[in-house]
Amino acid sequence: MPQQLPKELINLIESLDEDQLHALNHLVVEQLRLVHKARTLNAMRSFHMMDRVWFTHNEKYYEGTITRLNQKTVSVTLDDGNRWNVSPGVLTKIDTENPRKEL
Numbered sequence: 049m050p051q052q053l054p055k056e057l058i059n060l061i062e063s064l065d066e067d068q069l070h071a072l073n074h075l076v077v078e079q080l081r082l083v084h085k086a087r088t089l090n091a092m093r094s095f096h097m098m099d100r101v102w103f104t105h106n107e108k109y110y111e112g113t114i115t116r117l118n119q120k121t122v123s124v125t126l127d128d129g130n131r132w133n134v135s136p137g138v139l140t141k142i143d144t145e146n147p148r149k150e151l
Contacts, residue, residue: 091136
């Protein structure tokens with residue numbers, strides 16, 4: 049675990065019964081969904097239609113053009129015509145004036 053929880057919180061969690069633990073789990077899952085959604089929306093703001101982008105998948109480099117901004121993903125049409133729906137967090141914009149491939 050990257051960050052240790054405070055002892056007071058651990059003690060509180062250990063004192064909860066099963067129903068309370070389920071309720072706590074529900075709250076934590078919902079909070080994580082909100083954090084993930086906010087992170088995705090923030091990353092999505094830096095992209096626009098027709099931007100040139102690159103990403104890697106299974107250590108392979110892909111380059112293409114953004115053709116659609118979806119609710120959770122970005123549709124990228126690759127130079128070979130294939131289309132991928134990609135999380136905006138893994139995309140990197142290509143400077144079309146000074147293009148260079150970075151891996």
